[in-house]
Amino acid sequence: MTRLVIVSNRVADLTKATQSGGLAVGLADALRKRGGVWFGWNGEQHDTLPESAHAKRVGNVQMLSAPLTPEDYAQYYVGFANSVLWPLFHYRLDHVEYEPEFFDGYCRVNNYFADLLVPHLEPDDLVWVHDYHLIPMADCLRRRGCGQRLGFFLHIPFPPHDLLSASPNHERLVEMLLHYDVIGFQTAADVSNFRHYVEDWNVATIADDGTLQFDGRSIVLKAYPIGIDVETFRTMSAAAPEDVRIDTDRRELLRRKQIIGVDRLDYSKGLPERFRAFERLLAHHPELERVVSFLQIAPSTREDVDAYADLRAELEGLAGSINGRHSDFNWTPLRYINRPVSREKLAALFRASHVGLVTPLRDGMNLVAKEFVAAQDAEDPGVLVLSQFAGAAEDLAEALIINPYDEDGMADAIHAALHMPRDERRERHAALLKRIREHDAAAWLASFMADLDSAGRCPPGRHPETVSTAGFNDLTNPAFTETSP
Numbered sequence: 001m002t003r004l005v006i007v008s009n010r011v012a013d014l015t016k017a018t019q020s021g022g023l024a025v026g027l028a029d030a031l032r033k034r035g036g037v038w039f040g041w042n043g044e045q046h047d048t049l050p051e052s053a054h055a056k057r058v059g060n061v062q063m064l065s066a067p068l069t070p071e072d073y074a075q076y077y078v079g080f081a082n083s084v085l086w087p088l089f090h091y092r093l094d095h096v097e098y099e100p101e102f103f104d105g106y107c108r109v110n111n112y113f114a115d116l117l118v119p120h121l122e123p124d125d126l127v128w129v130h131d132y133h134l135i136p137m138a139d140c141l142r143r144r145g146c147g148q149r150l151g152f153f154l155h156i157p158f159p160p161h162d163l164l165s166a167s168p169n170h171e172r173l174v175e176m177l178l179h180y181d182v183i184g185f186q187t188a189a190d191v192s193n194f195r196h197y198v199e200d201w202n203v204a205t206i207a208d209d210g211t212l213q214f215d216g217r218s219i220v221l222k223a224y225p226i227g228i229d230v231e232t233f234r235t236m237s238a239a240a241p242e243d244v245r246i247d248t249d250r251r252e253l254l255r256r257k258q259i260i261g262v263d264r265l266d267y268s269k270g271l272p273e274r275f276r277a278f279e280r281l282l283a284h285h286p287e288l289e290r291v292v293s294f295l296q297i298a299p300s301t302r303e304d305v306d307a308y309a310d311l312r313a314e315l316e317g318l319a320g321s322i323n324g325r326h327s328d329f330n331w332t333p334l335r336y337i338n339r340p341v342s343r344e345k346l347a348a349l350f351r352a353s354h355v356g357l358v359t360p361l362r363d364g365m366n367l368v369a370k371e372f373v374a375a376q377d378a379e380d381p382g383v384l385v386l387s388q389f390a391g392a393a394e395d396l397a398e399a400l401i402i403n404p405y406d407e408d409g410m411a412d413a414i415h416a417a418l419h420m421p422r423d424e425r426r427e428r429h430a431a432l433l434k435r436i437r438e439h440d441a442a443a444w445l446a447s448f449m450a451d452l453d454s455a456g457r458c459p460p461g462r463h464p465e466t467v468s469t470a471g472f473n474d475l476t477n478p479a480f481t482e483t484s485p
């Protein structure tokens with residue numbers, strides 16, 4: 001079987017991946033099955049960079065990782081990836097902070113990664129690149145003469161063409177994407193946005209079968225909705241850790257209900273809107289006081305990006321004001337936990353909750369929505385309240401679909417969820433469970449790999465500007481200067 005090479009911003013620890021669960025497990029399983037390589041940043045910053053990647057063998061998988069310089073970290077990771085692409089692709093031009101050197105750093109790091117990866121590639125490898133940090137990777141590899149089949153999966157949304165065109169580097173970015181053989185998005189809406197861009201800017205043609213035709217090559221362009229390992233999560237949810245059991249027993253004794261939200265602390269997740277909707281629920285339905293509590297788990301991420309620190313302060317203010325106004329000596333309406341929680345505990349907390357709030361302003365897919373459904377007791381399930389702007393909404397129509405900008409509408413949906421009769425809850429849950437089983441992690445992996453396996457090969461040296469692999473992170477390297485704006 002052909003080897004698989006995964007390239008992602010961070011490398012998962014294969015020795016721990018099975019315990020932590022999630023996406024890493026699916027990718028790790030595919031790697032173990034085929035053998036191969038996982039390459040990415042090791043999370044460290046060093047003033048001088050190594051000339052080869054740090055290699056560690058785990059079974060038949062080679063784990064390759066490398067540090068960044070502080071300048072790379074500022075320009076590539078904090079800068080172009082998380083202060084330009086993340087907000088832009090989440091339709092948040094108001095959060096874009098653009099500096100010209102960010103794009104230089106972004107291209108420089110992709111070239112540096114390509115230089116470290118190339119010596120480890122074999123001619124028949126399938127190379128699967130993940131996410132917005134690494135859009136230029138195919139271009140960088142082709143310039144180094146790589147003819148392997150290259151696939152790319154974007155985990156976040158792809159924005160409408162007029163929004164994308166607000167970025168000074170949009171034409172170059174899209175052109176870089178066209179060096180892959182398979183380009184995968186989360187949803188049909190993302191595929192359609194990309195197609196419109198390609199047509200409007202006249203960068204490639206679209207054949208009747210939906211493939212892109214560019215530079216004499218045929219590129220597969222498709223939605224591959226990502227999923228979870230449903231049965232593992234279901235099993236985990238049924239075995240509640242002791243502290244969750246005690247908390248649940250106490251709530252049942254007091255006939256109280258729990259609403260839950262679990263997100264990374266990120267402005268795309270719609271957390272202030274969600275907190276305010278909960279306050280409106282209490283304001284419109286005072287009979288819910290001392291009956292309903294809201295548990296929000298949201299650990300901080302990307303603390304070096306200013307917008308995230310502002311959001312954290314806003315949420316702390318909102319939580320304080322809601323609790324100050326509504327708490328009683330034996331009831332706290334909103335519990336806000338700003339720390340990560342183990343997957344075992346999360347699964348049990350989902351199962352013990354009556355309503356799951358997944359209300360992002362924009363989200364590629366949102367795996368929490370699927371985890372909440374997987375964790376429910378099919379006989380007495382909780383209700384999922386889901387944003388129309390989460391990729392998951394394309395598939396999960398039996399959730400209560402809401403507009404996260406409409407806080408009163410969200411409060412009404414939470415109220416409806418809390419009062420939904422058991423038969424309706426069971427019916428909706430059965431339909432949702434069926435859907436997440438059909439589109440689980442294994443199906444996502446198999447469908448992408450099948451397309452990558454059968455993709456047309458790019459003959460070595462095909463790239464018009466193929467350059468040698470000599471030198472990395474070097475401003476005089478033509479590979480770097482040519483990919484700069």
Ligand code: ADQ
Pocket residue numbers: 022023155156226262263264297298299339340341342343346363364365366367368369371
């Ligand atoms: P994220 O933006 O991180 O992922 P999401 O899809 O919800 O969003 O995945 C988060 C994962 O982290 C889930 O498995 C969840 O259980 C876990 N998690 C969240 N909060 C946690 C906490 N407090 N403690 C422990 N674990 C927590 C990006 C895109 C999404 C896309 C995924 C996968 O933004 O749209 O669905 O990639 O492609």
